[in-house]
Amino acid sequence: LAVTAACGSGGGSDDTVTLRVATGLSEQHAWWSDSMVPWMDRVEELTDGQVTFQSFTGGELVEVPDEVEAIQNGTVDVALILPIYTPDQFPMAEVTMLPVSESDTLIGSEAWRALVESDVELGDGKTYYESQFGDQGIKAFPVSTTQEYSISTTGQELDSVAAVQGLSLRTPSRIHEIYASKIGVNSVTIPAVEMFDALSRGAFDGSFYSVADWSGYGFQDLFEYTLTGLDAGHFNGLIGMTQDRWDSLPADVQDAMTQAHDEIFTPGAQEWVDRSDEMIEYNEERGGQFVDLSTLDQSVQDLMLDGVEATWQDYIDLLEADGLPGTDVATLWRDLLVEAGGSVPEPIQDLG
Amino acid sequence: MDRLTSAYRLWGGVKLAGALVSGIAIFAMMLFIVADVVSRNYLGGSIAGSFEVAQNYFMPLAVFPALAYVYAAGVLPRMDLLRDRLPDALRHAITHVLVVLEVVLLVVLVHYTWVYAMSGMDRGVAFPAGGSLYTLWPLFFLVPVAFAMVLIETLFVLGRNVLGSEVSLTFAEAQEEARP
Amino acid sequence: MSEVLVITVVVAGFALLLLAGHYIHSVLLLAGVGGLVLLDGAAILTGLLGPQPFARTASYTLTTIPLFVLMAQFILQADIVKDLFYVVNKISRGSRGLLGSLTLLAGSMLGAVSGSGTATAASLGQVAVPELRTNGYSPRLAGAVAAAAGSLSGIIPPSIILILYGVATETPVGDLFAAAIIPGLLVTAVFVVVMAVYLARSGIDPAALRPAEDTLPRIPRRRLVVSLTVSGLIVLVVFGGIYSGTVTPTEAGAVGAFTAFLAALVLGKVSSRFLSTSLVETVKVTVMVMLILIGAQVFGRFVSLSLIPRRLIDALEPIVETPALMLAILALVFFVLFMFIEGAAVILMSVPVVLPIIEVMGVDVLWFGVFIAVIASVGLITPPVGLSVYAVSGATGISAGAIFRPALVFAAAAAIVVCGLLVLFPGLATWLPGAGT
Numbered sequence: 001l002a003v004t005a006a007c008g009s010g011g012g013s014d015d016t017v018t019l020r021v022a023t024g025l026s027e028q029h030a031w032w033s034d035s036m037v038p039w040m041d042r043v044e045e046l047t048d049g050q051v052t053f054q055s056f057t058g059g060e061l062v063e064v065p066d067e068v069e070a071i072q073n074g075t076v077d078v079a080l081i082l083p084i085y086t087p088d089q090f091p092m093a094e095v096t097m098l099p100v101s102e103s104d105t106l107i108g109s110e111a112w113r114a115l116v117e118s119d120v121e122l123g124d125g126k127t128y129y130e131s132q133f134g135d136q137g138i139k140a141f142p143v144s145t146t147q148e149y150s151i152s153t154t155g156q157e158l159d160s161v162a163a164v165q166g167l168s169l170r171t172p173s174r175i176h177e178i179y180a181s182k183i184g185v186n187s188v189t190i191p192a193v194e195m196f197d198a199l200s201r202g203a204f205d206g207s208f209y210s211v212a213d214w215s216g217y218g219f220q221d222l223f224e225y226t227l228t229g230l231d232a233g234h235f236n237g238l239i240g241m242t243q244d245r246w247d248s249l250p251a252d253v254q255d256a257m258t259q260a261h262d263e264i265f266t267p268g269a270q271e272w273v274d275r276s277d278e279m280i281e282y283n284e285e286r287g288g289q290f291v292d293l294s295t296l297d298q299s300v301q302d303l304m305l306d307g308v309e310a311t312w313q314d315y316i317d318l319l320e321a322d323g324l325p326g327t328d329v330a331t332l333w334r335d336l337l338v339e340a341g342g343s344v345p346e347p348i349q350d351l352g
Numbered sequence: 353m354d355r356l357t358s359a360y361r362l363w364g365g366v367k368l369a370g371a372l373v374s375g376i377a378i379f380a381m382m383l384f385i386v387a388d389v390v391s392r393n394y395l396g397g398s399i400a401g402s403f404e405v406a407q408n409y410f411m412p413l414a415v416f417p418a419l420a421y422v423y424a425a426g427v428l429p430r431m432d433l434l435r436d437r438l439p440d441a442l443r444h445a446i447t448h449v450l451v452v453l454e455v456v457l458l459v460v461l462v463h464y465t466w467v468y469a470m471s472g473m474d475r476g477v478a479f480p481a482g483g484s485l486y487t488l489w490p491l492f493f494l495v496p497v498a499f500a501m502v503l504i505e506t507l508f509v510l511g512r513n514v515l516g517s518e519v520s521l522t523f524a525e526a527q528e529e530a531r532p
Numbered sequence: 533m534s535e536v537l538v539i540t541v542v543v544a545g546f547a548l549l550l551l552a553g554h555y556i557h558s559v560l561l562l563a564g565v566g567g568l569v570l571l572d573g574a575a576i577l578t579g580l581l582g583p584q585p586f587a588r589t590a591s592y593t594l595t596t597i598p599l600f601v602l603m604a605q606f607i608l609q610a611d612i613v614k615d616l617f618y619v620v621n622k623i624s625r626g627s628r629g630l631l632g633s634l635t636l637l638a639g640s641m642l643g644a645v646s647g648s649g650t651a652t653a654a655s656l657g658q659v660a661v662p663e664l665r666t667n668g669y670s671p672r673l674a675g676a677v678a679a680a681a682g683s684l685s686g687i688i689p690p691s692i693i694l695i696l697y698g699v700a701t702e703t704p705v706g707d708l709f710a711a712a713i714i715p716g717l718l719v720t721a722v723f724v725v726v727m728a729v730y731l732a733r734s735g736i737d738p739a740a741l742r743p744a745e746d747t748l749p750r751i752p753r754r755r756l757v758v759s760l761t762v763s764g765l766i767v768l769v770v771f772g773g774i775y776s777g778t779v780t781p782t783e784a785g786a787v788g789a790f791t792a793f794l795a796a797l798v799l800g801k802v803s804s805r806f807l808s809t810s811l812v813e814t815v816k817v818t819v820m821v822m823l824i825l826i827g828a829q830v831f832g833r834f835v836s837l838s839l840i841p842r843r844l845i846d847a848l849e850p851i852v853e854t855p856a857l858m859l860a861i862l863a864l865v866f867f868v869l870f871m872f873i874e875g876a877a878v879i880l881m882s883v884p885v886v887l888p889i890i891e892v893m894g895v896d897v898l899w900f901g902v903f904i905a906v907i908a909s910v911g912l913i914t915p916p917v918g919l920s921v922y923a924v925s926g927a928t929g930i931s932a933g934a935i936f937r938p939a940l941v942f943a944a945a946a947a948i949v950v951c952g953l954l955v956l957f958p959g960l961a962t963w964l965p966g967a968g969t
């Protein structure tokens with residue numbers, strides 16, 4: 001790693017450090033453009049040029065979901081890590097994907113940060129951070145979560161139980177697959193890049209997706225019906241490096257990184273909100289509808305909310321079966337989310 | 353020389369077996385994807401984890417077992433126009449250099465893909481699909497094994513080049529060129 | 533070592549190894565590995581070499597490579613090309629111009645059920661060249677017509693070149709297929725015109741002209757009907773399936789191969805020999821493409837890490853501001869590259885360098901893919917490395933050198949006319965994918 005730093009700095013003086021940074025996401029992705037880039041800029045500013053970054057985006061050096069591997073094997077120093085994509089390495093990262101009845105980007109982000117920074121010991125005597133990141137030798141700063149995921153379709157309305165249960169939706173994560181099976185929706189798994197084409201030709205009906213992220217694949221022109229008032233979870237991410245790399249940095253650089261993270265966190269979340277507003281306005285102008293769950297037939301509401309409860313239970317069981325503190329992490333997430341202003345169906349409020 | 357040739361003939365059986373594994377994997381992948389299309393369109397949903405299984409299980413099996421067979425088949429493209437016009441001595445020298453470079457490259461490939469496979473095993477790498485986790489790391493070992501097979505093939509070529517009268521990048525070609 | 537020095541050493545080594553006649557994938561790997569080590573030390577190979585072969589191979593989109601090749605193999609091994617050409621010959625009886633035109637048209641139809649030009653060129657060489665010769669075509673023109681007809685598989689979708697470009701640039705393959713249809717037909721049209729000009733100027737080759745007689749063994753009408761119906765059905769399943777949304781472009785490879793397999797069953801062609809030949813040939817092409825992909829991936833990592841694209845964009849800044857000039861230069865560079873190097877390899881090794889330039893110029897990545905694919909497909913018939921010409925030469929015994937002379941004219945005409953039209957009217961490529969949605 002010292003080699004990397006020395007090489008990267010182009011043989012500069014001893015006290016300057018050049019850090020190689022990578023993401024598999026595109027340069028336009030809000031986590032890159034509005035969390036990572038401002039963070040790097042701020043660190044460079046705060047350290048007065050002592051630290052500089054050399055960045056590689058769009059998978060040109062490291063692809064999704066290999067970012068963690070890349071910091072561990074020394075390909076890069078810092079990466080935007082997306083633990084949900086590798087549940088084999090981060091089995092409890094998906095907890096933020098659990099569906100709830102009410103949340104938004106700011107609530108989800110605040111709860112995510114609180115979870116990562118929480119000192120509550122889970123069943124195994126470790127904090128969430130220790131068990132997911134610290135024990136794997138990773139130093140990580142949480143970035144905002146994405147906006148909440150919604151169900152969007154190319155026109156099919158979810159106005160009856162029969163309509164919901166006839167749907168075929170793309171399920172981008174394991175939790176969505178569980179939830180889909182609980183509410184009787186058919187799961188479609190195809191790569192994200194093929195989704196626009198397949199959806200526009202009617203290969204299936206829609207997807208779980210976050211509205212703010214629509215523009216990445218042009219979905220603002222495709223979806224015509226979006227269900228709101230059911231929050232199908234938040235995707236999460238972190239700025240990560242190895243603990244060794246972190247420990248090798250001077251204390252003032254560490255402080256600068258911590259301060260910069262604190263400063264960029266909320267503006268980073270706000271970007272998703274702005275993007276979502278833009279998408280909604282554009283989509284509504286084109287005739288897209290945003291329908292709140294509470295306006296639908298009671299039987300549909302019951303189906304969707306019962307599904308939420310069953311999904312939490314399944315997820316807890318899944319973790320417990322692997323010897324992980326499933327109930328503890330789920331209830332901690334619930335408490336932090338509610339504290340941040342979100343809400344969950346009653347049976348989940350009674351959990352734990 | 354004859355012993356090398358007969359050893360090479362035995363080795364040919366191993367390579368052919370690898371090619372058959374890959375051929376069968378391709379045929380099976382075809383059936384699997386067709387079944388997935390039918391399932392999604394007429395049976396109400398994708399086969400659980402279909403595309404992840406196709407890419408993570410079928411594709412590596414379609415490629416790596418056949419690697420040494422295809423190497424030996426002499427179909428891999430190269431720009432040999434200039435080479436064919438060179439005087440024999442220079443051409444021989446260059447070919448020796450290329451084969452030695454190939455041996456070095458393959459040793460490097462075997463080493464680093466082996467390291468990757470071992471680290472995958474340590475981490476127990478699995479991929480999420482259809483609501484569950486599928487073990488992935490054992491397939492990582494296909495890669496160093498495949499490159500090791502190519503290394504063996506290249507060592508045969510090297511042996512043939514050193515012992516025989518013609519030099520070439522493939523064993524069969526050297527045999528042919530050596531014929532009067 | 534400074535980065536500029538490393539880049540110089542690697543580029544020089546790359547060129548030397550290529551000229552020395554080393555395998556293209558090995559050149560890419562050696563240059564990539566050498567460059568990475570010089571740039572960053574051997575430790576970097578743990579992350580940028582070790583995982584690449586598996587990661588590159590385990591790709592859903594790339595399932596189309598073996599499966600479209602398998603589809604073509606099933607069609608070839610089921611003798612459908614023979615049947616198709618038999619019909620061509622019957623229809624054009626007596627008319628030389630018509631026979632050549634229909635041969636080219638048959639090539640574009642075969643292109644719609646085959647992903648690669650080489651395989652179709654070989655079988656067209658076998659069945660079409662004798663007939664063209666009988667009708668007074670000189671050997672080199674007959675060979676060039678067959679090779680050109682075969683090369684159409686490279687641009688008429690489905691096309692492996694387009695799939696690889698789509699994978700390397702993350703452009704939807706379905707859009708690329710749609711975008712290539714009109715340019716593919718344009719290339720066919722240019723080939724027909726060039727052939728007509730050659731015919732008019734060269735006259736009849738008296739050595740070959742024989743009285744009209746059945747030189748082809750008679751094929752029963754029933755078999756012809758079945759054969760043409762099933763090949764039509766394969767096209768329908770692939771394109772109809774994609775268009776109707778029943779299958780994604782990726783799945784179309786599997787469904788097309790399966791349909792071709794059923795067709796071969798109906799035609800009574802399936803035997804263990806049929807299966808083993810089809811599968812082994814498919815494995816060869818698949819492994820060849822994948823090895824180059826892996827090599828290009830590792831080389832691409834070196835390209836990224838050495839910041840070559842960023843340096844190049846800075847250096848080319850004055851030219852980049854005149855996109856038309858830059859495109860003309862790129863077209864010329866690619867034409868030359870495709871002359872010497874196999875198409876898939878050129879696409880894969882150039883994308884990491886060229887794509888950032890294209891994006892800076894604001895050129896549509898989809899459009900550029902079709903632009904490159906046109907040049908790549910005519911590259912199949914340009915000397916010195918023209919796989920389609922070699923395939924025809926191998927199948928007929930006509931010397932490759934002789935075929936290359938007219939073939940180069942076919943290629944240059946098609947590249948200049950079709951690429952020129954694409955620059956003047958970008959809609960030729962972008963209209964169909966847009967209309968699809």
Ligand code: NA
Binds near residue numbers: 687
């Ligand atoms: Na084609």
Ligand code: NA
Binds near residue numbers: 873910912917918
């Ligand atoms: Na060529």
